[in-house]
Amino acid sequence: MTDPDKQVWNDLLANLRTHHAAAWRKWFDDLEPLGIHGGSLVLRARSDVHRDYLRRDCLDAFNDALRSVTGQLLTVRFLDPGDPGPKTTPASKSSLSQRPEPAHAPSEAQLAAHPDALVINPDYGFENFVVGPNNRLAHAASVAVGEKPGHAYNPLFIHGDVGLGKTHLLQAISLRIKQANPSAVIHYVSCDGFISDFMNAVQSGKMSAFRHRFRNVDMLVIDDIHFLAKRDRTQEEFFHTFNTLYQSQKQIVLSCDARPEEIPDLEDRLVSRFNWGLVTKIEAPCYETRVEILKSKARLRHIEMSDAVACHIASKIDSNIRELEGAITKLQLLVAVDKQPITLELARMALGDSPQRVARHPTIDAIINVVTDFYSVKRIDLLGKRRHKSISQPRQVCMYLARKMTRHSLEEIGAHFGNRDHTTVMHAVRTIESKQTADTDFASVVQSLVRSLDDEYVRAS
Ligand code: ADP
Numbered sequence: 001m002t003d004p005d006k007q008v009w010n011d012l013l014a015n016l017r018t019h020h021a022a023a024w025r026k027w028f029d030d031l032e033p034l035g036i037h038g039g040s041l042v043l044r045a046r047s048d049v050h051r052d053y054l055r056r057d058c059l060d061a062f063n064d065a066l067r068s069v070t071g072q073l074l075t076v077r078f079l080d081p082g083d084p085g086p087k088t089t090p091a092s093k094s095s096l097s098q099r100p101e102p103a104h105a106p107s108e109a110q111l112a113a114h115p116d117a118l119v120i121n122p123d124y125g126f127e128n129f130v131v132g133p134n135n136r137l138a139h140a141a142s143v144a145v146g147e148k149p150g151h152a153y154n155p156l157f158i159h160g161d162v163g164l165g166k167t168h169l170l171q172a173i174s175l176r177i178k179q180a181n182p183s184a185v186i187h188y189v190s191c192d193g194f195i196s197d198f199m200n201a202v203q204s205g206k207m208s209a210f211r212h213r214f215r216n217v218d219m220l221v222i223d224d225i226h227f228l229a230k231r232d233r234t235q236e237e238f239f240h241t242f243n244t245l246y247q248s249q250k251q252i253v254l255s256c257d258a259r260p261e262e263i264p265d266l267e268d269r270l271v272s273r274f275n276w277g278l279v280t281k282i283e284a285p286c287y288e289t290r291v292e293i294l295k296s297k298a299r300l301r302h303i304e305m306s307d308a309v310a311c312h313i314a315s316k317i318d319s320n321i322r323e324l325e326g327a328i329t330k331l332q333l334l335v336a337v338d339k340q341p342i343t344l345e346l347a348r349m350a351l352g353d354s355p356q357r358v359a360r361h362p363t364i365d366a367i368i369n370v371v372t373d374f375y376s377v378k379r380i381d382l383l384g385k386r387r388h389k390s391i392s393q394p395r396q397v398c399m400y401l402a403r404k405m406t407r408h409s410l411e412e413i414g415a416h417f418g419n420r421d422h423t424t425v426m427h428a429v430r431t432i433e434s435k436q437t438a439d440t441d442f443a444s445v446v447q448s449l450v451r452s453l454d455d456e457y458v459r460a461s
């Protein structure tokens with residue numbers, strides 16, 4: 001690579017870091033720049049996992065940064081580690097200093113795998129996963145599966161609320177297996193990916209290609225398997241996929257928002273199969289674990305974060321880890337713009353918190369008050385057994401609000417409302433969620449209830 005090209009590369013890295021802070025990663029430094037060829041800056045990635053991730057999640061940021069630093073319409077191309085790169089004949093090679101060219105490189109948008117396959121994030125390795133009391137078992141089982149796929153726990157079924165690290169563990173397992181055996185065939189899809197791939201295969205009569213894709217693999221990973229609920233034909237197909245893989249000792253890894261028994265309308269034979277291996281739950285992280293996760297995320301982004309700042313954020317945000325990440329991104333942007341260190345003051349300001357606004361949840365009692373007021377129903381009916389719609393809908397709204405706004409488990413919420421079981425609560429939550437999507441008037445009612453509960457708690461604190 002010529003010196004001017006090297007300069008472009010260094011400028012590009014600096015530009016990414018300041019102007020695309022949220023996309024920027026420390027490991028970008030390890031990309032190998034091969035120079036500018038035919039209107040493209042060619043970069044070789046460390047692995048095909050990195051290449052796929054760069055193509056899907058980072059291309060726009062790289063192109064934008066490249067155009068800013070060169071002032072020319074160039075594009076970035078990411079290559080595999082095994083790719084020898086463009087031939088450096090005088091005709092094909094053009095250093096930026098010699099002969100600037102317009103961009104006419106092929107699009108990098110196409111993905112290596114099947115369109116429904118998910119892309120693995122190289123940051124989601126075990127080395128970046130903080131182990132705490134909330135996830136110790138799920139982590140240990142994932143490591144075991146990563147080391148002995150098909151032989152440790154099969155299937156491995158990880159469940160827990162949103163944003164607690166299920167996808168991270170699924171990807172960590174995949175990364176570990178790929179590291180040990182780059183030729184291992186891993187098919188990693190969302191449940192929706194499985195469903196839509198199946199429906200397309202049925203419609204286009206391409207079932208054998210579909211079956212090949214899902215059954216001729218060393219490991220099948222399906223994220224958010226709860227979306228199989230109520231999908232009879234897809235469940236049937238998945239049942240056979242499962243059996244084929246299981247019988248040939250191929251690994252199956254699933255994530256879910258609930259235990260197998262709690263997935264509504266899931267065939268019994270699938271419920272029982274999901275329980276054949278190991279079913280393990282991830283809980284919400286405690287304060288100490290949240291602090292460690294923040295520090296780990298900050299390290300990945302090369303941000304200096306003092307203990308005081310990490311502790312402050314961890315004490316403010318106690319629900320899901322994605323929100324912790326959101327806070328870091330916000331701080332990172334501020335720091336990039338203002339070039340100041342992250343102080344406690346800055347963190348306070350960025351999180352928009354007045355000092356009295358501590359994380360507090362409304363009580364189930366407060367929720368019942370607000371809902372009975374709004375619907376003019378009696379508390380005793382709400383807590384009783386009546387199933388008439390005039391009662392059952394407000395009851396479902398209560399369960400939904402309790403699930404979203406408090407830390408009570410499904411079981412606890414069920415117990416509150418006439419000793420109903422957790423599946424009833426889950427069903428209520430789903431019903432209210434989908435009704436809100438379908439009916440905007442209803443959605444605004446629910447939103448107004450949420451707001452009045454929020455107000456209540458601000459007044460109380
Ligand atoms: P889920 O799939 O359960 O909804 P994700 O795996 O997407 O959750 O996690 C949300 C975010 O939280 C991701 O950025 C993930 O890396 C991070 N995260 C969750 N748990 C941990 C952990 N124990 N250590 C580090 N990061 C974590």
Ligand code: MG
Nearest residue numbers: 166167168223
């Ligand atoms: Mg997930």
